[in-house]
Amino acid sequence: MTDRLNRIGVAQLGFIRRTGRWAADAWRALGLPRIWAPQVIPQMRRLGVDSIPIALFLAVFTGIVLALLASYIFTGAVPLYFVGALVAKTIMMELGPVLTGMALAGRVGANIAAELGTMKVTEQVDALETLAVDVHAYLVVPRTIAATVMFPVVTAMAIAVGVVSGWITATNLLDLSTQEFFKGVRQFYQFKDAWFGLVKSASFGCAIAIMGSLTGLRTQGGAEGVGRSTTRAVVLGCEAILVLDAFWALVLL
Amino acid sequence: MIRFTDVSKSFGAKRVLDHFSLEIPTGQTTVLLGYSGTGKSVALKHIVGLLEPDEGIVEVDGQIVPELSRDDLVRLRSSIGYVFQFAALFDSLSVFDNVALGLRQQRRSEADVAARVAASLERVGLADQGDRFPSELSGGMRKRVGIARAIALEPRYILYDEPTTGLDPVTSAVIDELMVRTKRDLGVTGVVVTHDMRSAFAVADRIAMLYQGRVHAVGTVDEIRRTDDPVVRQFIEGRP
Structure with a gap:
């Protein structure tokens, strides 16, 4: 029993030491902009711009479902123009950032983990080291900056599309006019609703990129190892989103 | 030693x-x-x-x-130049950029980098392959690019x-x-x-x-x- 506890303790200490060293390396790499800066724009396009279609697809259906759900819940009890308030506030503050984050945890986190994992098992990461290229500055920092900057942009677009989708649904399928829908939106809107969601989404982007990089660079074995890392990156990314979501709710609301 | x-x-x-x-x-x-x-x-x-x-x-x-x-x-x-077993070329970079990567870390001018890359590729018999990508090369050519990448740094x-x-x-x-x-x-x-x-x-x-x-x-x-x-x-x- 004591041996087992010792082994667990040693493993935990090893994990903490490796993660600490990794974090220190990544922090130091921030001071090497001549390596990471040229990579940022291409990564913003790959991780951000290329993710717009999936984010907007999700937003369209989120808006439709929210409008219909709100109408169903409010029937007879609450004025129907509250549909606009519920759709806008829920999408801006919660569903927009979280659902977009979850979708992008799959797309972006898996993309980063698979790419870096493949580089690791094919010795491309070792090759970078032998060429005296800082691996964190070349691979991790540009992806993390790109995801942190682009997630709020993609989320903002998803929020806009989600609200428009809810409005179209409300005016076409419910007994609600455009004026009534936007009356609800305006009546309960606060500036904080918008920046709260965008701050959250920036932190989601940062966490997903770090999880993807961390698991990718620790890949061992061949294709099977890459598969394991990819799955792990997505799971850790989703977990990080839920934890951060609760954290921001506690801190900012 | x-x-x-x-x-x-x-x-x-x-x-x-x-x-x-x-x-x-x-x-x-x-x-x-x-x-x-x-x-x-x-x-x-x-x-x-x-x-x-x-x-x-x-x-x-x-x-x-x-x-x-x-x-x-x-x-x-x-x-130290290192030639890896499967060449370990960077998939997303052209042959030229693969060879140039280590040189660019040394903050050389782009003209110097281009001259050294050209000389290295010439030495391994791939002078005209700089624009190709690793996926377009045979196994032997990939190994030669790996050697060119190693010798470019004059190790x-x-x-x-x-x-x-x-x-x-x-x-x-x-x-x-x-x-x-x-x-x-x-x-x-x-x-x-x-x-x-x-x-x-x-x-x-x-x-x-x-x-x-x-x-x-x-x-x-x-x-x-x-x-x-x-x-x-x-x-x-x-x-x-």
């Missing part, structure tokens, strides 16, 4: 290097021979600090590699990890000839990991045979050819 003194390295329960000691003299090509899994590539990775020994000392030009600061390790790595040492594995005999002979020419023209110290006997005899000044994680025999090509040691003879003759 590269020196291993009593180096041991384990991965989990498997001890790959077991009190491994070897001196690799400057200006010569030393071949590390041995069965798969005897620690040849592991030894090579210790030289550039990709792995750290569990016990023992790894020295390059008098510097103890695991004790180097990050900046000193970067300087050391800049003086003092070049480490070759299984440079002819998976190649046909003619392409293997081309790579062997390239390694010999690189040593002759650039005066670099070579360390070649292989289990290809023909390649070993073609490029080596000295041969060290690894067996069960340590050096079992070491000598010139003629000494190894003529040895009566049963382990070495069995390996050279490829007897089961």
Whole structure:
């Protein structure tokens, strides 16, 4: 029993030491902009711009479902123009950032983990080291900056599309006019609703990129190892989103 | 000079290097021979600090590699070219950019980088392939790009990890000839990991045979050819 506890303790200490060293390396790499800066724009396009279609697809259906759900819940009890308030506030503050984050945890986190994992098992990461290229500055920092900057942009677009989708649904399928829908939106809107969601989404982007990089660079074995890392990156990314979501709710609301 | 003194390295329960000691003299090509899994590539990775020994000392030009600061390790790595078993070219970069990557880290002017890349590709016979991507190259061409990437930095040492594995005999002979020419023209110290006997005899000044994680025999090509040691003879003759 004591041996087992010792082994667990040693493993935990090893994990903490490796993660600490990794974090220190990544922090130091921030001071090497001549390596990471040229990579940022291409990564913003790959991780951000290329993710717009999936984010907007999700937003369209989120808006439709929210409008219909709100109408169903409010029937007879609450004025129907509250549909606009519920759709806008829920999408801006919660569903927009979280659902977009979850979708992008799959797309972006898996993309980063698979790419870096493949580089690791094919010795491309070792090759970078032998060429005296800082691996964190070349691979991790540009992806993390790109995801942190682009997630709020993609989320903002998803929020806009989600609200428009809810409005179209409300005016076409419910007994609600455009004026009534936007009356609800305006009546309960606060500036904080918008920046709260965008701050959250920036932190989601940062966490997903770090999880993807961390698991990718620790890949061992061949294709099977890459598969394991990819799955792990997505799971850790989703977990990080839920934890951060609760954290921001506690801190900012 | 590269020196291993009593180096041991384990991965989990498997001890790959077991009190491994070897001196690799400057200006010569030393071949590390041995069965798969005897620690040849592991030894090579210790030289550039990709792995750290569990016990023992790894020295390059008098510097103890695991004790180097990050900046000193970067300087050391800049003086060592490494040719990986499967070339380890960067998929997303063209041949030109693969060769240029290490040079750009040294903050050279783009004109200097272009001139050095062109000279390196010329040396390996790929002068007109700079715009192609690794996925468009044959195995032999990929290995040659790997060598061009290593020599572009004008290193003092070049480490070759299984440079002819998976190649046909003619392409293997081309790579062997390239390694010999690189040593002759650039005066670099070579360390070649292989289990290809023909390649070993073609490029080596000295041969060290690894067996069960340590050096079992070491000598010139003629000494190894003529040895009566049963382990070495069995390996050279490829007897089961």
